[in-house]
Amino acid sequence: MDLGIDRQALVPVVQQIVSAVAQWIRNSGASPGTRLPSIRQLAQDNLLSQSNVIEAFERMVAQGVLASKQGSGFVVAHPPLVHEGQWYEGAERIWGAFADNPLGELKLGCGWLPDTWRESDDISYAIREVTRTDTAGLFNYSTPLGLPVLREQLLKRLTQLHIPASVDGILTTAGVSHAQDLLIRTLLKPGDCVVVETPGYGNLYRQLAFQGVSVLAVPRMRGGPDIAALEALLLQHRPKCLFIHSLYHNPTGTSLSRGVAEDLLALAHRENFLIIEEDVLGDLQHASCTRLSALPHDERVIYVASFSKTLSSALRVGYLSASAALIAQLANLKTLTGFGTSRFAEAVVASLLANGTYRKWVQRLRKRLNAEMAATLQVLEDEEWEVFAVPAGGMFLWVRPGGGEFSRLQACARRLGVLLSPGSLFYPSGEHSEWLRINVAYASDPRAQALFREMGPARSTSTILKTTSM
Incomplete structure (x- = not known):
């Protein structure tokens, strides 16, 4: 397993290991019980110390992502948050996914600022x-x-x-x-x-x-x-x-x-x-x-x-x-x-x-959010997503993709590691809605950009034609 560790990055090596293993679990669709490579093998293949790998695995055990089995090393323990063909069950489960987020998904639909934005x-x-x-x-x-x-x-x-x-x-x-x-x-x-x-x-x-x-x-x-x-x-x-x-x-x-x-x-x-x-x-x-x-x-x-x-x-x-x-x-x-x-x-x-610290902080935050809002609106326009309204400020957009079924959007988000807030959360009866809340503070992340592109009408048509021809 290639973890792609970057020793020049500001992110600690242990956290990079956690993120890389979580990404592997997500992309491979590993089911609970799937055994991970041994600590020694993982350390050797990635030129890491075994202590770093052990610390990363122990963190993931504490998060409920991995389990330690006597004589078998570490196995996948955390079941997928979303099963094929179904959406999150209940608002509490969705909010819990945003708060806990053990696999490190992008919280594109959440209602707060990224930790990296905090001063x-x-x-x-x-x-x-x-x-x-x-x-x-x-x-x-x-x-x-x-x-x-x-x-x-x-x-x-x-x-x-x-x-x-x-x-x-x-x-x-x-x-x-x-x-x-x-x-x-x-x-x-x-x-x-x-x-x-x-x-x-x-x-x-x-x-x-x-x-x-x-x-x-x-x-x-x-x-x-x-x-x-x-x-x-x-x-x-x-x-x-x-x-x-x-x-x-x-x-x-x-x-x-x-x-x-x-x-x-x-x-x-x-x-x-x-x-x-x-x-x-x-x-x-x-x-x-x-x-x-x-x-x-x-x-x-x-x-x-x-x-x-x-x-x-x-x-x-x-x-x-x-x-x-x-x-x-x-x-x-x-x-x-x-x-x-x-x-x-x-x-x-x-x-x-x-x-005056708060006033100055809000001024900087407003400027940054406005820039992210403008950039996100441009991408959504390019990819032909429908936008309910162009806000005068703030951090939220109410949007839906211009092409593809809602189920395909779910599958695409799962594959890319993106957490969404489905429209049903924002109606008292929980009725189905194809609209989504997007938090622009997260929208410049490559995973969000990939989601916007893949759900554009041109790509949706291309995918359908390719599937039909096969």
Whole structure:
């Protein structure tokens, strides 16, 4: 087995061994129980030390990819994530594949930035500063509303976005999902109905279903929810809330137009429902945009945001802005269910906001994502993929290949080692969809480029003709 080790690369040799063996398992279709070459043979063939091979194999045993058999060496243990002719079963399995990823597939459909994009030095510096200057943050609970110094920074941010707020009207959370959970449990009861966008955020659908809340689906268009479809739903139902992404919608990448925003607010006043506006990617804006929270709304809009996508998903710091009365209710539930959020994580984020580090990081991130977005759109156009809309920014594209069956796309992705987010994840009923969410931060990888090329109409036709002639 030729592992193709590059001794000049920055990647450690042990990690190169792990990646190469995982690639071999994937490409060869090795079934569980398949025996690998001996450690001695692998080391000899690739001019490696046996200790490096042993360490790599032990890592893969810990990951569940390999198993060690007495007297037989190492064998393949991890079954294929996808069997021939079937797609991933259940959203949890897909998210688990993205998170665990023991075979090192390209996470083209995931919702976060690549590890290689993270600028850990700034976060490390902030952590050291907090550890040195705020020792209480290492040991104590935060306040019910969240760390005061962080909420003061958040108030400045909201003011810059022209969103009316007060310090008492801001609550910190452990990310957007935590904020949504608090809102669902506080505002809704089993049997209530709400409106969600489709396609939309799959985890929200599952949260609502878990609490017994009925979901009314309104199509997401290029400028926001389909107003005509929403009005038709309102004639038949009395929804309590509308959940919406205003900027860089997940998964379509679209943003709310001013006209649609004004129509939504008029409907909310007339039909008496609340709007929960998620703005998790709003920091990536680089042009004029429309937020419902920044328009006159008489406390009908609740603003939810997070630093998980842009800064660090490990810190888990989010927040929401609403009326002081609602914030007090949410703070009580937050304390009851978890004794508050991480004081330490909030102190780190507050430090990054206060010293301007976060602002500079987001500027660099925005520029890099914009370049990747433009390059990805060009490749997709060249290969005749269909793009739902050309986003003004952010990291997501909603696309489908111009040629070939969806089953062929699955097979092609498996062969190339690419993990996709199928369209069914973004519909409440899990209905089949040939659309995919693409994260442009991963799209320049050669595996993604190969997938785009192989699923173009010309190549699909060529493949069909070749198969027919044989």
